[in-house]
Amino acid sequence: MRKHKLFFLFIFVFATAIIQAQIRVSGIVSDQNNDPLIGVTVKVIDTNVGTITDLNGKYTIAVPAGKNSLEFSYTGFTTLRMPVNNQAYINVTLKESIKQLEEVMVIGYGAMKKRDITGAISSISAQTIEEKTPISIYDALQGQSSGVQIVTGSGAPGEGSEIRIRGVSTFDEGASPLFVVDGVPLDNVDNINPNDIESIEVLKDAASAAIYGSRSANGVILVTTKKGERTRPRVDVRYLRSYSTLSRSMPRANGDERRYYDDIRKQYLVGGDYLINIVDSLAYITNQDLDIVNLLFRPATRDQVDFSVSGASETFNYYMSTAYLNEKGIIVNSDFDRITSRINTEYKPSKSLTVGSKVQFAYSSKNGIDEDGVLNSLLVKPAYLAILNPDGTYIPNISARRNPLAVAMTDVNKAQTYRASMYEYVDWKLSEKLKLNSSIQMNYYQERYQRRRSSTQLSTEEAGTPNSGSRDRTLINYEITNENYATYTDTWGDYHDVTAMLGNSINFWGVERLNMLGMNMTSDIIYTLNAASSFDARNTSTNMSRSAMLSYFGRLTYGYKGKYLANFNMRYDGSSRFGKDNRWGAFPSGSVGWRFSDEKFMRFSRQVLSDGKLRASLGVTGNQRIGDYDAWQLYSPNFIYEGISGIAASNLADRNLGWESTTQYNGGVDLVLFKNRVRISIDYYKKLTDQLLAKVELPKESGFQTTRRNVGAMTNEGIEGSIDFDIIHKTDLKWTVNLNVANNKTIITRVADDIPFYRGMHDAIYVQPNARLGEFYGYQYQGIFAFDESNAFTPDGQRLTPVFSNGVFQNSYYLGSQPYSGVVEQKKAANGDILKGGDVDLADTDGNWIIDLNDKKVIGCAQPFLYGGFSTNLTYKNLTLSMMFYYSLGGQIYNYALARQNSFEFDGVTPTPYAIENMWTKPGDDAIYPVPKKSEHNRLAPSDFFLEDASYIKLKSARISYRIPGSKLEKVFLKGVNVYVYGNNLLTFTNYSGYDPEFRGGGDALTLGIDQNSYPRKREFGFGLNVNF
Known part of the structure; x- marks a missing residue:
C-alpha cells in the first residue's frame, strides 16, 4: 500500500x-x-x-x-x-507580404514593387519552373502567362520554339519577343538551363516594353538567374531520367491494302478490266508486310544532371552551376546533347559600391533527320516493299520511293553550337537617393551545320553514280553592348514617391557566314568536304555584315500615397540598318494606376477586397529585325555567265526604308480578394502596327526578284485574364489553383499596293486587306459524283438525282421527289472537261459551271478563339501533386500531310486504310474519296475537306514529389532530399486526325495552321532526385 x-x-x-x-x-x-x-x-x-x-x-x-x-x-x-x-x-x-503586393519585379533597367506596377507584366517563379521539369525556357513558359503562346515547329530533340505575346505584329521578320537574360539581350535562349533561372518576367504592353525601343514590338521577356543566399555554402545535385514514346500513332495501310489500291489505280491508268497484283512468294523485295513505323520509331530516353554551389556573406555572394543534358529522339538517329555552365558573382568592397559578373557558357550538339525525307517517305513506302536486304544492308530507292530507314540512318544532319555571354556591371551608390550603373555585355554565338546525302539514297536507276552531296555551313554572331544609367529616388513628405532614370546604350553586332556545297562525294564514310569531287560555285560563299545602334532612354515614375501612380518612358534609337533619313526613331510610353481599394469610400469592402487597382497605358514600340544591309545597294561576286564569274547587283537600295512601329493601348484591373486568397488580373489591349517590314516581289524587268519595303499594317485586339486561388491553406494541407485565358484577333489592314497575295503550301493562306491573319483560301467540298450522270444541276444550282433502271440511265432526273424536265447544267474542270463519276464535287461559287480559281473563297482561319493554361498544386505535409493543362479552342488546321496522302495525286504515295476503304472504284459507289487517279484539276488545292478543327486540351505536365525534411537527414549531413516522378505531354483531347494539333505551321508569321508532317511530339515519363548538402 x-x-x-x-x-x-x-x-x-x-x-x-x-x-x-x-x-x-x-x-x-x-x-x-x-x-x-x-x-x-x-x-x-x-x-x-x-x-x-x-x-x-x-x-x-x-x-x-x-x-x-x-x-x-x-x-x-x-x-x-x-x-x-x-x-x-x-x-x-501581420503586414502584407513582400511575396505578394510588395514583391519586387524586374521591369527593365530597374525593379519596382508589384503593388506599384501600372503596366501589363506577369511573373513566373523558380518553383513553378521546377514543377514542370522543362528542357528549355519555352517549356517553362507554356501555360503560365495569359496571352503568351508557345509555338513549336517540331518535336525533334533540341528543336527550338517560337513565342507569341498578344498575337503576331509583323509579316516576316522578328515575330518573337526580345529576351534579356541578366541584362544581356538575346534572340535565342535554347541553351539556357531552366534550373539556373530565379524568375521570368513577361512585359506584354508598350508601357512595360517600350524602354527597349526598337527591339520590343513583340514584347520583352526578362530572365533573372539565381544568386547566392545568406546561408552557409549550399550544394545542390539534381538527376533526372525519363522514357519517351510516340504520343500518337497514325493508321497505315498494310501490304494487302496497298496492293488492292495499286490494282485499282492501274485499272484507271491503263484501262480495261480489274488487274490482279499477284504476290510472288519468291520475290523478296516485293513480298513483305512491314510495320515500318516500328523500325523508324523507338522508345527514347532523357538524362539530365545538374550541379550547383551557392552562398553569400555580407560582402560577397556567388552561384556556380554546371549541367549536362542528353536527349534521345523517338525517331532513330536523332539526339541532342547540351552542356551549360554559369558563374554569377557579386562583390561589395564598400557600402556604396557593388561589382558584379555573370558569365555563361553553353555547348550543344544536335543530330537531326531530314524530316521531309523520312516522314514523307514513310507515307510513300508501301508495306510490301522491303527496306533491308537479307544481309542487313539498305535496299536502294526504287524509282520515287525513298527508303525512309536509309534516309534516317545514313543522312548526316548535324548542328553544333557554342555560346558564351558575359555581363559585367558596377553599381555606385553616390547617396541614399542617387545611384549609377555601368555595364558591358558581350555575347558570342557560333553554329556549324553539316548536311550530307548518302549515295545509299540514290534510286535504282542512279545506283553506282557518285552524285551524293555534302553541305558545310558556319555562322558566327557576336554582340557588344555598353549601357550606362543613373537612378534617382526620393520621397517628399509621407506621400510623394518619385523615381527618375536616365541612360544611354551603344550596341554593335557582327555576323560572319561560310557556306560550302560539295558534290559527287567519293565516300559515304567521309562526309567532310575533302571527299567532294567538285563544288557548287553558286552555293559556296563567305560573307560578313555589321550593324550598330545608339540609344538614349529614360523613365519617370510618381506615386502619391501609393494610391495614385504614374509611369513615363522614352527611348530614342538610331539604327544603321535603315536609310540615312530614317535612322532615328522615338518610342514613348506612359501608364497610370489608381489603387481604388485605399479610398475611404471603399472601407466597407475590406472584408472582401484586400487590394484593387485600375491600370491604363499607351505607348509605341518598334521592330528593326531585318538584314543589316536591306536598305543598301548590294553587289554579289556569285554571278556566272557562260562559265565566267563576275560581279552583279544583288539587292535594290531603298533609302526610304524605316522603322516598323506598334502603338499599343492597354487597360487593366488587378484585384486581391479574401485576405489574399484570390488574385485576379484582367487586361484589354489593342495594338496598331504600321509600316510593316516585308519582302515584296518586283517586276521582272527590274532585274531583281524581291526587295524589302515598309508595305503594310495590322491590328491585334484582345482580352486576357488570370485568376489564382489559395483554396486551402492549413498547416499540413495546401491547395492552389491558377487559370489563365486569352482571346486575340489579328486583322491585316493594309498590304503592299493593296494587292492580295498567297502564302503556304499550294497557296493555302490568303493575305488581303481587312481580313484575319491565317485565313485559309480554297474550295468547298460537296462530295463525290457517284455516276457520270450525278453531275447534274438546275440552272439555279440545285442538285438533280439521275433515274436508273436495271443499272441503265433513263435520261431523266428528279428534283427532290418530283420529276424534272428543265435545263440540266454540268460542272466542268478548268480545261473544259465535264466532271464524271468518281470526281470530286466542288462548289461553283461564281455560278459559271467551271471549277477554277475564281471559285475559291475563305473557308476557315487558323487563329484560335481562346487559349491559355490551367494549373493546380496540392500539398499534404511533404507530399506534393502538381499538374498543368494547356488548351486552345477554335481555329482550323489545313492537314496538308493528309491531303498529300489521300488526294491520289502522286503515284507512289500510300493512302490511309480509311481512304482505301472509302474510295470510288465503280459507278454507283457512295464514296468519300475520289477515284484513285490523277484528276484534271489539282486535288491538292486547299479545300475544306482537309480542313480540321484545331481545338485541343492537353495535360502538359504532372508531377508527384516527396520532400524529406532536413531534420531527418542531419546524421547524413544533408539539408534536404526531394524525389519525384513526372510526365510530360500525357493526354491530348482533340478531334484532329494528325499527330498533334500543337505545331508552328509554315515558315513565317503569316503561314499559320498548315500541317506539313513534321517530327511528332513525344509522351514522356520519368523520375528525378534533388539532393541539397
Missing part, C-alpha cells in the same frame, strides 16, 4: 512539473485594418508543435519547456516571429 502511495505521488509531481514547464499561449491574429485573419499557421520554432487560427482569428498553443519563440505565417503576409517571454496572451498584427 505504501508503495502505491509513493508511485501516485511521483506521477503527480512529474505531471505537475510538465504542466509548469509548458506555457499555454493564446491570442488573436489580425491584419493592419484590425480584421481577424483565418487559417494563420502558428508554430513553436524548432519543434513540430503548431496550430492555425479559427474563424475569429484566435489561436491557442502549448509552448514546450526550453522554447521561447512563435512563428506566424500566412499567404500574402510577412512571416513574423515573436518571443514568448512567459506571456500567456500575445496578439499579433
Whole structure:
C-alpha cells in the first residue's frame, strides 16, 4: 500500500512539473485594418508543435519547456516571429507580404514593387519552373502567362520554339519577343538551363516594353538567374531520367491494302478490266508486310544532371552551376546533347559600391533527320516493299520511293553550337537617393551545320553514280553592348514617391557566314568536304555584315500615397540598318494606376477586397529585325555567265526604308480578394502596327526578284485574364489553383499596293486587306459524283438525282421527289472537261459551271478563339501533386500531310486504310474519296475537306514529389532530399486526325495552321532526385 502511495505521488509531481514547464499561449491574429485573419499557421520554432487560427482569428498553443519563440505565417503576409517571454496572451498584427503586393519585379533597367506596377507584366517563379521539369525556357513558359503562346515547329530533340505575346505584329521578320537574360539581350535562349533561372518576367504592353525601343514590338521577356543566399555554402545535385514514346500513332495501310489500291489505280491508268497484283512468294523485295513505323520509331530516353554551389556573406555572394543534358529522339538517329555552365558573382568592397559578373557558357550538339525525307517517305513506302536486304544492308530507292530507314540512318544532319555571354556591371551608390550603373555585355554565338546525302539514297536507276552531296555551313554572331544609367529616388513628405532614370546604350553586332556545297562525294564514310569531287560555285560563299545602334532612354515614375501612380518612358534609337533619313526613331510610353481599394469610400469592402487597382497605358514600340544591309545597294561576286564569274547587283537600295512601329493601348484591373486568397488580373489591349517590314516581289524587268519595303499594317485586339486561388491553406494541407485565358484577333489592314497575295503550301493562306491573319483560301467540298450522270444541276444550282433502271440511265432526273424536265447544267474542270463519276464535287461559287480559281473563297482561319493554361498544386505535409493543362479552342488546321496522302495525286504515295476503304472504284459507289487517279484539276488545292478543327486540351505536365525534411537527414549531413516522378505531354483531347494539333505551321508569321508532317511530339515519363548538402 505504501508503495502505491509513493508511485501516485511521483506521477503527480512529474505531471505537475510538465504542466509548469509548458506555457499555454493564446491570442488573436489580425491584419493592419484590425480584421481577424483565418487559417494563420502558428508554430513553436524548432519543434513540430503548431496550430492555425479559427474563424475569429484566435489561436491557442502549448509552448514546450526550453522554447521561447512563435512563428506566424500566412499567404500574402510577412512571416513574423515573436518571443514568448512567459506571456500567456500575445496578439499579433501581420503586414502584407513582400511575396505578394510588395514583391519586387524586374521591369527593365530597374525593379519596382508589384503593388506599384501600372503596366501589363506577369511573373513566373523558380518553383513553378521546377514543377514542370522543362528542357528549355519555352517549356517553362507554356501555360503560365495569359496571352503568351508557345509555338513549336517540331518535336525533334533540341528543336527550338517560337513565342507569341498578344498575337503576331509583323509579316516576316522578328515575330518573337526580345529576351534579356541578366541584362544581356538575346534572340535565342535554347541553351539556357531552366534550373539556373530565379524568375521570368513577361512585359506584354508598350508601357512595360517600350524602354527597349526598337527591339520590343513583340514584347520583352526578362530572365533573372539565381544568386547566392545568406546561408552557409549550399550544394545542390539534381538527376533526372525519363522514357519517351510516340504520343500518337497514325493508321497505315498494310501490304494487302496497298496492293488492292495499286490494282485499282492501274485499272484507271491503263484501262480495261480489274488487274490482279499477284504476290510472288519468291520475290523478296516485293513480298513483305512491314510495320515500318516500328523500325523508324523507338522508345527514347532523357538524362539530365545538374550541379550547383551557392552562398553569400555580407560582402560577397556567388552561384556556380554546371549541367549536362542528353536527349534521345523517338525517331532513330536523332539526339541532342547540351552542356551549360554559369558563374554569377557579386562583390561589395564598400557600402556604396557593388561589382558584379555573370558569365555563361553553353555547348550543344544536335543530330537531326531530314524530316521531309523520312516522314514523307514513310507515307510513300508501301508495306510490301522491303527496306533491308537479307544481309542487313539498305535496299536502294526504287524509282520515287525513298527508303525512309536509309534516309534516317545514313543522312548526316548535324548542328553544333557554342555560346558564351558575359555581363559585367558596377553599381555606385553616390547617396541614399542617387545611384549609377555601368555595364558591358558581350555575347558570342557560333553554329556549324553539316548536311550530307548518302549515295545509299540514290534510286535504282542512279545506283553506282557518285552524285551524293555534302553541305558545310558556319555562322558566327557576336554582340557588344555598353549601357550606362543613373537612378534617382526620393520621397517628399509621407506621400510623394518619385523615381527618375536616365541612360544611354551603344550596341554593335557582327555576323560572319561560310557556306560550302560539295558534290559527287567519293565516300559515304567521309562526309567532310575533302571527299567532294567538285563544288557548287553558286552555293559556296563567305560573307560578313555589321550593324550598330545608339540609344538614349529614360523613365519617370510618381506615386502619391501609393494610391495614385504614374509611369513615363522614352527611348530614342538610331539604327544603321535603315536609310540615312530614317535612322532615328522615338518610342514613348506612359501608364497610370489608381489603387481604388485605399479610398475611404471603399472601407466597407475590406472584408472582401484586400487590394484593387485600375491600370491604363499607351505607348509605341518598334521592330528593326531585318538584314543589316536591306536598305543598301548590294553587289554579289556569285554571278556566272557562260562559265565566267563576275560581279552583279544583288539587292535594290531603298533609302526610304524605316522603322516598323506598334502603338499599343492597354487597360487593366488587378484585384486581391479574401485576405489574399484570390488574385485576379484582367487586361484589354489593342495594338496598331504600321509600316510593316516585308519582302515584296518586283517586276521582272527590274532585274531583281524581291526587295524589302515598309508595305503594310495590322491590328491585334484582345482580352486576357488570370485568376489564382489559395483554396486551402492549413498547416499540413495546401491547395492552389491558377487559370489563365486569352482571346486575340489579328486583322491585316493594309498590304503592299493593296494587292492580295498567297502564302503556304499550294497557296493555302490568303493575305488581303481587312481580313484575319491565317485565313485559309480554297474550295468547298460537296462530295463525290457517284455516276457520270450525278453531275447534274438546275440552272439555279440545285442538285438533280439521275433515274436508273436495271443499272441503265433513263435520261431523266428528279428534283427532290418530283420529276424534272428543265435545263440540266454540268460542272466542268478548268480545261473544259465535264466532271464524271468518281470526281470530286466542288462548289461553283461564281455560278459559271467551271471549277477554277475564281471559285475559291475563305473557308476557315487558323487563329484560335481562346487559349491559355490551367494549373493546380496540392500539398499534404511533404507530399506534393502538381499538374498543368494547356488548351486552345477554335481555329482550323489545313492537314496538308493528309491531303498529300489521300488526294491520289502522286503515284507512289500510300493512302490511309480509311481512304482505301472509302474510295470510288465503280459507278454507283457512295464514296468519300475520289477515284484513285490523277484528276484534271489539282486535288491538292486547299479545300475544306482537309480542313480540321484545331481545338485541343492537353495535360502538359504532372508531377508527384516527396520532400524529406532536413531534420531527418542531419546524421547524413544533408539539408534536404526531394524525389519525384513526372510526365510530360500525357493526354491530348482533340478531334484532329494528325499527330498533334500543337505545331508552328509554315515558315513565317503569316503561314499559320498548315500541317506539313513534321517530327511528332513525344509522351514522356520519368523520375528525378534533388539532393541539397
